[in-house]
Amino acid sequence: MNKDYSQDLSEIRSLMNRSSRFLSLSGTSGIMAGIYAIIGAGIAKIFFFPTQFEYENIGYASPQLVPIVIDLMLVLLLSVVTAYVLSAKEAKKNDEKIWDETAKRLAFHFLIPLLTGGAYILLKLNQGDFASAASLMLIFYGLALLNASKYTIGTIKYLGILEILIGLICACFPGYGFWFWTIGFGLLHIVYGSLMIIQKK
Structure with missing residues (x-):
């Protein structure tokens, strides 16, 4: 009898967890986002600022600015599209909806810090502060992950914390x-x- 109660409680907890968290995030999409970022960084390093001096002195008058922004936007676009396609595939496999109330809450709590950070970075760039852009991107992205972690796989908060820490270290250099x-x-x-892939196996 106690065994039955224990099993019932476990099933109830599992159902509550699935109803309150978006569990169809794809680990493969995380890997692909990382690969896109490294390729984008490689392109920037080779073609736009091959020396440390060129990176430190980038500004509005720099001919590299527009190509770098395009490079960043392409990395972001590819990452978002890949994440959506692979997460939709994962949701279909798990017999879940890709855009339910939980997914909406996840998106809302993720986008608020991210868009706030994006606006703040644009303001800093408008003031000619290019040196802090990388650290601010990392910090606000980490805050966005941390804020959204309660609506998805819990361990994603550790990725958010690491992004924030790297952003703070970046601000020092x-x-x-x-x-x-x-x-x-x-x-x-x-x-x-x-x-994530290993965890789901």
């Missing part, structure tokens, strides 16, 4: 923002995506 950005958005995504 603004001349090396390129490398910290590559680690935060590239390497960490690959490692975390791999861990």
